[in-house]
Amino acid sequence: MSDNKKRSLTSRIAIGMVAGIILGSILRYFFNDVQWVDEYLTNGLFHVVGQIFITSLKMLVVPLVFISLVVGTCSLSDPSKLGRLGGKSVGLYVVTTAIAITLAISAAVLVQPGSGIERAADTNFQPSEAPSLSQVFINMFPDNPINAMAEGNMLQIIVFSLLFGVSMALVGKPGERLRGFFEDINDVIMKLVVILMNLAPYGVFALMAKLFADIGLEMIGSLAKYFVLVLVVLFVHALVVYPILLKFLARLNARQFLRKMRDTQLFAFSTASSNATIPVTLETVTKRLGVNNSIGSFTVPLGATINMDGTAIMQGVATVFIAQVYGLDLTMSSYLMVILTATLASIGTAGVPGVGLIMLAMVLQQVGLPVEGIGLIIGVDRLLDMTRTAVNVTGDAMVSCIVARSENAFDENTFNDPDAGKDLESL
Template identity: 50%
Template sequence: MKNLTKWILISLLLGIIVGLGMNFLMPNVFDSVDYYFFSPLGDIFLRLIQMMVVPIVFISIVLGTASIGDPKKLGRIGGKTIAFFLLSTAVAITIAMTLAFIVKPGSPGLMDESAANYEASESPSVVDTLVNIIPTNPIAAMTNGEMLQIIFFAIFIGFGLTILSKKTDRIYRLFEQANELVMYLVMVVMYTAPFGAFGLIASAVGGAGMEAIKSMAAYFLVVFVALIIHAIVTYGSVIKFVAKKSPIWFLKNFSPAMSVAFGTASSGATLPVSMKTAQENLGVRKSVSSFVQPLGATINMDGTAIMQGVATVFIAQVYAVDLSFTQLLTVLLIAILASVGTAGVPGVGLIMLAMVLDQVGLPPEAIGLILGVDRLLDMMRTAVNITGDATCALFVSETEKDLEEKNPTEEQAS
């Protein structure tokens, strides 16, 4: 994965150099090269990631919901954990979209006049959006890519697997095996990312010149600032005022896991390190850590939600589309619900972003505008994701001390 990161960054640099070079030196040749080479190269990558949207969302959300396990765990610890994840994701995307509207990173525009005149499809009312979350035909929802309906149906299936428990062991194992297959395919797709990055960035930069560089830098800055604010203000407040610990102490002791997350860009790959660090350095009880952090690696993706919020507003600004309140609410709902289905492996955030863009009437191919800087941001948001998991584990562990102290057998076993 480190080699993949290196090649994506090299491809980004080459794409910028080639795109700008052709923009300045051979503007008349650029259109032909873009049509026959740059655009097809990027389109192939985009089609590959779009191909994975429905299976990865459905399978991951079913497993994420079912992983709660024994329904008894949906008591105080389970309730606090899920409430924390949902609320923190809502706060994260609110911060992201607010910053994006204030800074307006996409206002310079990356597209030509015809692309800027793109018209978003009319969105349904708030009531219709909420009612339509429930599918009348789940298979049709999957065929048509109705993601809110797919997410609802997947949660419904996951809840059923949790309640039926041992009676549906084989079905659960089938989903686990399907998840392994899908994750492997995602990794295969991500190995085409350097080629896609080169084609998409060369096309975007070559077609817009230096304005593309300025806008990508603005987008990067907004996402970076949103991640920092969320980590310091949101997580820091929970650590300080709820868990009654020092945020500086937390950062110092949890930094080894954060560095691994930054290097791998994978919450799943970092999970063993983050659990060990939380238990040994932060003093989180093993019973709490074993429940909260694996669940968080599956359903808590605040960093990804921040990227989705900023990217959606950024792309809407590039295309001169004013997002309605209903569309903003849709982005908020999808980001919160889709965090359940955002697997902890590199690159899946792009698949979720394609879904979000499609649901609010923006073209998924606009992902090419941010793909060049996404890999570095992916590393940053993964570090934020696992920090959120550890913050929740510390919060639950510290607020459930009395409950656990009444169970010395469990304490000895941990």
């Protein structure tokens, strides 16, 4: 019974996505000049419903991350365990990002996606200034935690939540009383996540209809080789690299993992935001995959902040693509610099739509390529952004499983049970 419910949710989200794409394409190609369609449907109903859906997800991010991290941290019997968790999590995220960028550059050098492409004279892109690595580390520590929450600064929220949770664990009885209060709030927030999951098909339909009514597929034609190459590398990383790491480092069934991640991947694809998907990712990791909340509440928000494998893949392919279009040869040292810069830049990449282009500007500047070249790919980046976000959240969940397994905080029975966590979907 519950298995049908789960499949029903997955299929309803997929149906909403496909229906939105079809309707949006019909509106673009057959009703593009009809004013009332643009005013009342594309930029009216679809825009409003889609933005309300994304805003509702983002509404839960800050309280969920703060509450779940505090609950998870204060429940640790040994607060010093945080250092070990942090080292494993950051280490795995950096390694997977380095693998992603290396795979992307190798594929781009082999396929040559920029050969034969004529750059347009009016391509232009003005990037925002990317923060330096030292400034990223400084900015991790909030001078005002309330302001950090108001601005949604995830790294600062994580640091404050960890310190608050450790203090609760060390203070004794006052901490025990607060823990029960925070656990109750956490249950309420998770119920809100369940409610939004059931409303997702409508939000996804509106988002896709609006997107494809605005963006035509004809632009992919001139960039077909680049577009397809990025997609292929993204799929290889998600369906080959992640399963291999999961199998050898955690001895877990990759097929079962990917099957349970489908809903989260669809959420991530439709929102194109790792941060907005945090509530759904955390619910899947803890309730469906069997990761203890003390681990998942730390690794998932951290991964949404620093794990940008999909973005790194785009940066690797785009760097080689732009160099080829401009007829510039990159040396081996330049490629190594791209790998290093893109890996480190992922730490400072916020999990919001389109921010990867800002980090790409930083990578291009490091190897002496024209930043204006970003204008060549910006037209198709939105579609790729959606796919790489799905890859990012898959990586977050994969690392969560590996770290939890290594810390004996993993329920393998929950992981292997196809029905685990499905009762959460019923309202």
